[in-house]
Amino acid sequence: MKTLRECIADAKKHKVAIGHFNFSNIEGLYAIARAAKALGVPVIVGLSEGEEEAVGTHQAVALVRSIREEWQLPIFLNADHHYSFTTVCSAINAGFDSVIFDGAKLSFEENIAQSKACVEYASEVKRETGRDVLVEVELGYIGEGSKLRDAIPEGVAVKTSPEEASRFVALTGADLFAPAVGNSHGMLKKGDKPRLDIDCIASISQLHGMVPLVLHGGSGEDKDFVAAIEAGICIIHINTELRRAYTDTLRAYLAAYPDEITPYKYGTNAGLAMEKIAQEKLRVFNRL
Numbered sequence: 542m543k544t545l546r547e548c549i550a551d552a553k554k555h556k557v558a559i560g561h562f563n564f565s566n567i568e569g570l571y572a573i574a575r576a577a578k579a580l581g582v583p584v585i586v587g588l589s590e591g592e593e594e595a596v597g598t599h600q601a602v603a604l605v606r607s608i609r610e611e612w613q614l615p616i617f618l619n620a621d622h623h624y625s626f627t628t629v630c631s632a633i634n635a636g637f638d639s640v641i642f643d644g645a646k647l648s649f650e651e652n653i654a655q656s657k658a659c660v661e662y663a664s665e666v667k668r669e670t671g672r673d674v675l676v677e678v679e680l681g682y683i684g685e686g687s688k689l690r691d692a693i694p695e696g697v698a699v700k701t702s703p704e705e706a707s708r709f710v711a712l713t714g715a716d717l718f719a720p721a722v723g724n725s726h727g728m729l730k731k732g733d734k735p736r737l738d739i740d741c742i743a744s745i746s747q748l749h750g751m752v753p754l755v756l757h758g759g760s761g762e763d764k765d766f767v768a769a770i771e772a773g774i775c776i777i778h779i780n781t782e783l784r785r786a787y788t789d790t791l792r793a794y795l796a797a798y799p800d801e802i803t804p805y806k807y808g809t810n811a812g813l814a815m816e817k818i819a820q821e822k823l824r825v826f827n828r829l
Contacts, residue, residue, distance in 0.1 A: 542609070545617040545638045546673060546716070548583040549753050549775050558770045558826040561585040561755075562819055563621060563780040565592040567604075568812035569787065574608050574616055576819035582827050584614075584819075585639070585776065587621035590628055602636040619677075621778070629659045629676075633666055639675040641719070645682055649705070652680065656713040664714075677755055680709050681721025703744045710752055717776070719755040720745055722769075737765045739772050746773025763825045770826065779822050783815045790814040 543551070552559050560577070564570045564586055577584035588601055596604075605618040620632035620640040629640045642659040644652035656678040663674045681701040701720035710718050722745075723738040737756075746754055753775035756766075766777060791811040794801070801807050823829070 542613065542615055543583070544673060545583075545585070545615075545675060548615055548617075549675075549717075552775045553753055553773075556771055557828055558756075558766070558774055558777045559583055559585055560819065560823045560826050561587050561619060561621075561776050561778045562783060562822075563587045563589065563592060563778075564783075565595050566808075568808045569783065569815055570604060570608075572783075572812045572815035573819050574612065574614060576816050576823055577616060578612055578614050579820060580823050580827065580829060582823055582829075583616070584823070585617045585619050587619040587778070587780075589621045590623055593620065593632070598631065598635045606636070626655055626658050626662070630662055633663055633674050636672075637674065639677060639717070641677040641679065643679050645679045645721075649680075649709075652678075653709060653712050656709075656715060660714045660716075675716040677717035677719060678709065678713050678715040679719040679757075680705060700738055700741050701745065703741075703748055706745045707748045707751070711750060716752055717755050718745075718752050719757055722756070736762075737769050739765070739768045742769055742774060743772040766825055767828075777822075777826055779819070782818050782822075786814040786818045787811045 548559060560582075562573045562584065564573060565588075570586060573584060573586055586605060588596060593601065601618060605616055608614060609616050617638040618636075620629065620637045622641055622643045623629045623632060624643055626642070629642050632640050640659065640663070642656050644655050647655065656676075659678075660676045663676045667673055700722055706718065706720055720741070722741045723736055742754065745751060754773050755776040755778070756769055756774045757778045769777075788811075791807060794807045794810050798807070
């Protein structure tokens with residue numbers, strides 16, 4: 542079975558993207574895995590710091606590893622948006638396949654320093670154990686948290702420049718890079734969805750020595766995703782849409798069956814709703 546690094550290289554070569562979906566319970570993990578297995582494509586499942594606390598660091602590693610081995614599915618576990626060197630190292634030590642150090646709120650210099658420290662720690666672990674843990678770094682503001690919003694967060698309009706991107710990646714030595722290109726975390730309750738700056742993505746992707754690019758805040762238009770992938774995006778993050786599908790379906794089921802108290806029964810439909818969303822996204826990302 543291919544490694545995550547190999548799957549990303551394949552995605553870049555074939556102009557497709559790997560779907561990254563967050564989970565915080567067993568229904569969500571199985572929903573994502575079933576969607577990827579049905580389509581025969583690799584997938585990344587992610588845990589933010591809060592989600593990791595809910596699921597369990599070592600427990601998540603064991604769950605994903607068991608699915609990978611039993612289902613023969615290239616499914617990989619990512620530490621999504623970790624904000625300190627300590628939490629990044631903890632995820633690496635536990636057996637995560639990749640980690641994201643999010644220093645977007647730090648100064649440029651401090652973001653470089655802490656990002657580089659995370660990269661160096663992952664390299665040390667690889668030398669000692671042979672485990673290849675990919676490190677993603679982020680530059681630019683795209684909002685915080687996967688939630689429903691009334692408006693696009695202030696500051697999202699400021700995009701990562703190619704010059705800053707080039708310097709940042711070169712100085713950190715990261716494996717993956719997440720720029721701000723008009724994307725925003727979460728979903729708008731109403732109104733137009735955020736529009737991606739495809740020219741900006743292409744300009745950054747085409748820089749000499751640039752690593753594969755990652756798009757966060759993937760609650761956008763399918764046509765924008767296709768264009769972004771063509772321009773150089775290799776991984777796309779989805780979270781809010783899965784949360785909304787789960788919660789809306791769960792609320793409807795409990796309203797229809799108020800006396801039901803068996804969790805796996807009312808969780809089944811909610812899981813299937815998440816699977817439907819994940820499969821729809823994976824079809825777009827993989828041009829299926």
